[in-house]
Amino acid sequence: MAIIMTTALAIAETVNFDDMKTGAPPPGWTATQTGSGAAKWAIEKDDSAPSKPNVLKQSGQATFPVCFKNDTNIKDGFVEVKFKPVAGREDQAGGVIWRVQDANNYYISRANALEDNVTIYHTIGGKRVAFKSIKTKVKSGVWHTLRVDFEGNKFTVTFDGSKVIEATDQSFPNAGKVGVWTKADSVTLFDDFGFSGK
Numbered sequence: 001m002a003i004i005m006t007t008a009l010a011i012a013e014t015v016n017f018d019d020m021k022t023g024a025p026p027p028g029w030t031a032t033q034t035g036s037g038a039a040k041w042a043i044e045k046d047d048s049a050p051s052k053p054n055v056l057k058q059s060g061q062a063t064f065p066v067c068f069k070n071d072t073n074i075k076d077g078f079v080e081v082k083f084k085p086v087a088g089r090e091d092q093a094g095g096v097i098w099r100v101q102d103a104n105n106y107y108i109s110r111a112n113a114l115e116d117n118v119t120i121y122h123t124i125g126g127k128r129v130a131f132k133s134i135k136t137k138v139k140s141g142v143w144h145t146l147r148v149d150f151e152g153n154k155f156t157v158t159f160d161g162s163k164v165i166e167a168t169d170q171s172f173p174n175a176g177k178v179g180v181w182t183k184a185d186s187v188t189l190f191d192d193f194g195f196s197g198k
Contacts, residue, residue: 010077012196015069016051017043026056028070029179032103034126035063039182049191050082050143056190058182064128065186068100068179069195075099075175077197080147080158083180085113085140087187092140094188096148099176107172108181109148109157109165113140118159120148122171132167143191150197 017026020043025031031041040060049055058065083094095110104126111118119133136159138144147158153173157165178195182188 014194017054033062037062039065074197076151079178084189090184095181099172113138
């Protein structure tokens with residue numbers, strides 16, 4: 001019985017980007033966007049990185065820049081990331097995506113420093129619709145942690161260690177990839193991308 005239980009539990013993985021070449025997107029990831037524009041995803045050195053020396057930086061402009069890990073396929077589990085909103089006149093946001101079917105179909109939760117809120121959405125055919133949001137302080141220029149635990153149609157969003165959203169949605173019942181997300185002209189840094197599930 002114990003053997004069955006241990007094999008059913010997936011091991012958590014963390015990607016800290018430190019062994020990757022700077023100036024290029026992370027290998028094995030799809031660095032793209034939902035909608036129009038030109039996202040610019042690249043590994044960069046950053047002295048403020050929670051795990052030094054490297055971060056994943058998004059510095060382009062697009063409707064929704066997305067970057068997801070190609071070899072992931074998770075139905076139930078969690079995804080989390082440390083992110084720092086650095087700049088952006090229209091938006092200063094960072095988020096995680098899960099059950100990603102492609103660049104136009106996925107769940108997303110994000111925190112926005114210009115709006116001081118955390119929101120959960122589904123994006124279907126490139127169209128993003130919020131299904132729950134909460135006001136909370138999101139500081140620009142500071143590292144934050146965003147995590148989503150997902151099982152079936154239930155989702156729990158945790159921001160900087162506090163549970164902020166519990167929600168349900170039926171849009172994407174099947175397994176998919178996990179990754180990170182920004183919006184518009186957000187310049188955002190990401191580090192310590194963690195996930196687990198099956």
